[in-house]
Amino acid sequence: MGSLQLKSIRKAFGGHEVLKGIDLEVKDGEFVIFVGPSGCGKSTLLRTIAGLEDATSGSVRIDGDEVGHVAPAKRGIAMVFQSYALYPHLTVKDNMGLGLKQAGVPRAEIDEKIAKAAGMLSLEPYLARRPAELSGGQRQRVAIGRAIVREPKLFLFDEPLSNLDAALRVNTRLEIARLHRSLKATMIYVTHDQVEAMTLADKIVVLSAGRIEQVGSPMELYNRPANLFVAGFIGSPQMNFIEGERFGDSSAKTVGIRPEHIGLSREGGDWTGKVVHVEHLGADTIVYLETEKVGPLTVRLFGEHRYDPDEIVHATPVIGAMHRFDADGRVLGSGSRGGLPADA
């Protein structure tokens, strides 16, 4: 079992409050990812769950038990850091088994657990090596293996892939997804990487300046963002924001439309504009425009397209794909029913 309940968590460093009342429920077996801009409090929240920071006020419960005064080692959690935090003088096997050894687990049981975790992570050939004799990806797998052998109630990951190169990030990401499926463990994960968040999470928690902006599945956040902040934060390239009046929708202060929900043509379309820049990504082409009617626009086209800077083009939004926001940035509606004015 491994459920987590956070109630009104506040944390201040000196006079500076970095967590401003966090309420969150994580169910047993869920994969929950914290995202948000740099400095919003993601790591502080994770460290508070781990017990590496004490909350200034509020309650942290694991499986219903208050753990605010329980030492980190006694909380039944295992944490995997960006920096691996392996002991350089110990072999892979000893690094993985150290926590269990210190807890007085019998040698035979430790060996069995290490063998099982090493099998899951394809680490068998490296058990006798020291960390310096491993690649970054292998070191991170050892750190994950060390967490697995402890059979924690909660796995906490703090940007575990950010020191790895692009290809290795993808492989390790797939490995973490596979592990989550096979272990059915509760995992809480902090990342800067949108793709990691979208692909791994059952539930994403979007934080900004110490508060939760929205909690939801990746597709809920993408298709039905609760406010301008989430709409702008989730999705890359970013959602286009157009003043309601300029869009022709005076019932909304701002209208949002994702770059893939705008079509481009050389003749005939809603908004005439000039191409400013084009990015060819292979599978997609991103076209940046400056339009007369609605200002700058980013358009994402599937496949390869030839558009040149300074070319005059016409952009047309997909009907029903809009998100509408009020003057406070709260969503009024999204998609085919909520995204358009009533008379459209």
Ligand SMILES: Nc1ncnc2c1ncn2[C@@H]1O[C@H](COP(=O)(O)OP(=O)(O)OP(=O)(O)O)[C@@H](O)[C@H]1O
């Ligand atoms: N030990 C500390 N003492 C004082 N201030 C701290 C301490 N730890 C974090 N902070 C401050 O708390 C705020 C939140 O930091 P935190 O590391 O949780 O953010 P984050 O969202 O994880 O950022 P990043 O994405 O850059 O890692 C920041 O303003 C940071 O400077």
